[in-house]
Ligand SMILES: Nc1ncnc2c1ncn2[C@@H]1O[C@H](COP(=O)(O)OP(=O)(O)OP(=O)(O)O)[C@@H](O)[C@H]1O
């Protein structure tokens with residue numbers, strides 16, 4: 326499904342601020358894999374998601390989606406098959422536009438945009454149906470400007486937007502980190518539900534260790550631009566957060582340090 | 591004070607209306623401060639005037655002016671999206687270049703259309719009383735442009751253009767090439783601006799190389815007046831506000847002229863109006879405690 330082969334990403338190459346963010350990283354995902362990613366600050370988690378999405382070019386290696394090399398395609402071309410949710414709820418939606426207008430754009434992800442009305446009757450029906458999943462009452466507020474919604478509501482909407490056009494790959498970068506615990510829980514549950522329903526292949530960065538082990542079928546841990554742990558199957562099922570931390574320390578020789586880290590909740 | 595100036599101000603507000611909608615489109619919708627407007631307004635006037643003097647049908651001449659205006663917008667778009675020149679500078683470059691082009695189009699610094707058939711005289715010939723012709727034309731054009739723009743901004747493409755100005759990262763992550771949406775938005779805005787230029791030339795019966803100077807500020811002043819008085823809770827209301835703003839701006843100008851302000855001071859006055867309007871949120875937040883009548887002290891983003 327997704328193949329990241331030997332990818333290196335260097336920021337500010339040849340400059341005093343040179344930073345190797347990914348060092349020959351390889352990762353293979355099967356269809357339907359839901360992989361959680363953890364790692365210290367600056368480990369390269371966001372960078373990994375960004376190079377897969379095409380936000381910036383890679384320096385070495387290749388990226389394949391369903392066998393097709395995509396690493397030379399610009400971001401807006403790759404966006405046709407990649408759904409994303411960012412940490413900042415403001416980044417995923419257009420505040421001055423209505424809920425239905427945001428959804429209309431999301432629904433047409435990767436398609437040629439034409440002179441058809443964005444929000445016809447049929448589409449509204451679909452939007453309502455999707456928004457009902459959230460249980461936030463947004464289905465009755467299709468013409469409300471998104472800027473008037475709370476952060477949690479916006480992020481929930483972004484999850485719907487990222488998945489409404491059935492992407493091949495879903496990229497979540499700490500998408501619940503900016504929300505209060507209760508809202509974060511709601512948005513995470515919704516995310517899991519949609520992933521299961523649409524059987525989406527997913528990469529999810531999280532700072533919550535317990536969540537990392539519970540959500541999905543596989544957990545990878547990154548450190549200094551590399552994958553240092555890749556845990557799946559039976560071994561993962563019986564794993565506790567303390568085991569994970571121990572494994573990290575053994576593999577990296579350092580203690581785990583992430584300022585947003587939550588060991589449990 | 592005589593109110594005889596009112597019909598004239600109304601006509602002007604309407605004929606300048608498409609230009610104001612163009613400014614609204616770039617500054618507010620696309621979040622692209624486009625200064626092409628100054629040169630483009632004159633370009634529309636010059637093109638229409640020259641074609642009319644070459645015995646072309648005035649309607650056709652106006653249409654060609656619109657297309658040429660779109661082309662000017664595309665040039666600014668090209669400078670920005672392909673050559674990565676900052677929006678303000680890209681617009682200025684096109685505007686300056688257009689000055690020479692406009693002179694070439696006209697072949698002189700000004701062209702007179704006196705006693706020559708224009709769209710307005712055509713309407714008069716169709717049987718409308720002379721004093722209503724320009725007003726009717728203005729209303730018809732504004733309604734048509736308003737309607738088309740309102741429909742367009744709700745199409746998929748229109749939504750993408752609006753999202754480009756609102757959240758570029760988001761719309762790119764949805765697979766839209768924002769270079770394309772910016773180009774289309776700029777072409778559209780400048781087409782509208784040239785339309786106003788073409789209509790105004792026919793209304794005043796002349797085109798002049800300097801008639802577009804400061805147009806961007808006139809447009810901004812009108813947009814801000816409209817926003818302040820009418821507001822922009824919905825798209826339709828925001829579009830109507832731009833036209834109303836254009837009319838009110840003309841009424842204000844006509845009133846101060848009537849009160850004896852020399853017309854050479856108009857540009858200074860317009861600049862002052864825009865400065866005060868732009869500074870208003872800052873002033874309000876800074877002095878709201880001592881001047882409670884100014885309202886809630888909160889610097890809001892200009893664009894909603
Ligand atoms: N656009 C950029 N320009 C320069 N350096 C960058 C850029 N983006 C990331 N980096 C650097 O690359 C390294 C990896 O950053 P990245 O954002 O991928 O870390 P992360 O694992 O997501 O960390 P966090 O947990 O803090 O989000 C860091 O050292 C960071 O400073």
Ligand SMILES: [Mg+2]
Nearest residue numbers: 370371372498
């Ligand atoms: Mg990160």
